[in-house]
Amino acid sequence: MSAPQPKPSTSRRHRWFEYAYLVYLANLLWQPAFDPQGFGWVNVALTLASAAVCLVFFLRRPRDNRSRLTATAALAAMGLIVAPFNYGANVYIIYASAIAGTVWPSRLALRVIWSLLGTSALYLAILLGLGMPWQMGLIYCFLTTVFVLGVGLGNVSETERDHHRSQLEAALEENQRLAAIAERERIARDLHDLLGHTLSVITLKAELAAKLAERDPARAAREMREVERISRQATAQVREAVQGYKTRGLQGELAGAKLALETAGIRLDYYAQPLTLSPTQEIVLSMALREAVTNVIRHSGATRCAVRLLNDGDSLCLEVEDDGKGGLLEEGSGLQGMRQRAEALGGSLEYSGDGGTKLSLRLPYPEPGRVSSQALPTTFHPKPDTL
Template identity: 35%
Template sequence: MQNSLPRYRGSPWPWLVYLIFVPFPWLWAPPDPDTVLAAAVATAIFLPVYLISFRLSDATLPFAAAAMVLIGLAVSPFPLGWTTFSIYAAAAVARLHSRWHAGIGIVVIALIVLATGLLLRQPLGWWGPSLLFVVMTGVVTMSTAAFYQRTQALLASQEEVRRLAGTAERERITRDLHDVIGRTLTLVALKADLAGRLVSRDPDIARAELAAIAEAARSGLAEVRAALAGQLGGTLAHETSASLAALETAGIAPIVTGDPTAVPADAGAVLAMTLREAVTNVIRHAGAQRCTIGFAAGPDDARLVVEDDGVGLSFREGNGLRGMRQRLVAAGGRLELQALQPGTRLEASVPA
């Protein structure tokens, strides 16, 4: 994860102000022409190496830092601030992703400055403070880079959360619309068939069925809007009543065991959507004569059982069953299907 994040780079331009420390010793010892030339050549070589270092990868950045150190070593015999180039080198290696490699690089640069100052027997005031600045600059840059990388990791995590939330929301809308549209269209189709059969025999009842179709369509439209707004879901008792009416319209005898009002509200909201899809499947696929709906609420979980005496578990798990399973699993529950002789038994449970 860490190496996949962009490395902290910052802007190279503000830090060039510290090049004023290269001619700093000249304040008390005027330079000779050779010293001025050495300083000019070293700075001219350093600038492109420094600027390019902000574009290099972790694999090549240490070479740029090494080049900066070598530039400083090349002019170390001259009376100028040669350690300034080592400070820039420490800042460069501190931008490595690996904190371990960055720390080693800073230590190596500090040791090189120490060894060079001692070997050349230069006054401690020439290189001692710079040795401290090598360590301080490296540590501060490491801290800044670490903060930047943590920020980038947090932003990446937030983006992933947003992406997963968007995916979950699309899946929820798909499940809810499948349940709503499946139930509504099934009910409309059943009542339309019934009205068609009754229109010549009993116009009054046929008109009542047509009115029921219009009401079902309006109710379905309201539920679609609620699903899109994330507000879909009635009480388990209300969904039980609607399921019983749908079964009776389909000519399937409903039997209810248990009390849906005894199921806690949170668990009931999940089981209500499960009941809606389960009854829709019975009406559309089972070819059943009877359907039993059972409720049970214990101290740990609430259960819904839907049994029919139809053709049995002969259909594949499609979007409806998959949506039921996903909704129950998201709530910490489970879904079990069992083939009966004849018919199918569906049991759903969620924590109470």
């Protein structure tokens, strides 16, 4: 049975397969099917009314602890009230345990689930009081206890995972925000260092040329040519700085990926062959690595991630592979942008979801003479890991 999401502020639509859990309501059909003579109109009316109440709780999905605890108590009480009229009412106690498993913190959820075991014992007492053979009553009670523990504890585990995932995403967003602030401060410092002195020199030379315009036109012309040279030099320096701001480089992305994966509890296995990259290729590979690692952290549920930079003879290859849940990837804007940037350089993007997710981005080698001044270091030579 699925659990409502643990984030009270987040509202999510029902996923289609979650409605399959309503099949447990079929447990209410056992008594009328096997004892139609003893199942009167009062029994039918109470069964239908209680099923409708259960549907309301299922469809509305309580979003905070108070409403979850209220729903748990209401369903458990309804199971005991309807039990004398339909032995299958123990299903409401199971639905109650499913909601109890979504209460946060998990210590409170566990206390509620243990209390539902006492409700199962009351359910057994009601059945025995109605004359049910004790062997049959014990079977009903045993099945109720197994489902209460299984469903409840399963949802506690799922809620804890979602809570920790939310904390991780919040931490990543905060890190990105702090990194953006630090980057803005760095840009401000760089622009000050690049342009502060240069603009001061341009101002002084322009003032000097204005004063010399009538007395010494030739020297004034030399000063203005010097202003032109300095301004062109400043323009080139700013262009270089802006180019550097577009990416922090492949080495910086690898360091950031290692930190983010370790924060998420995912082991990074890294292998790089000596490669020579053009600046454009380094930018494309850096952005692809950032997007791939983000997807691993947010969607894979992996414990290991391998990043490989390989020399395939006629091409460069970036591989990012994890041991997560795999499956088909929905190609959103991130993957589409990755594919478009690779294809713009004559490369390609491939991915598979068998036994985890593997993403491979290939780029042709750069033309001679158009390589980065900072090629990848050649000190990383571990054997490639196979997940």
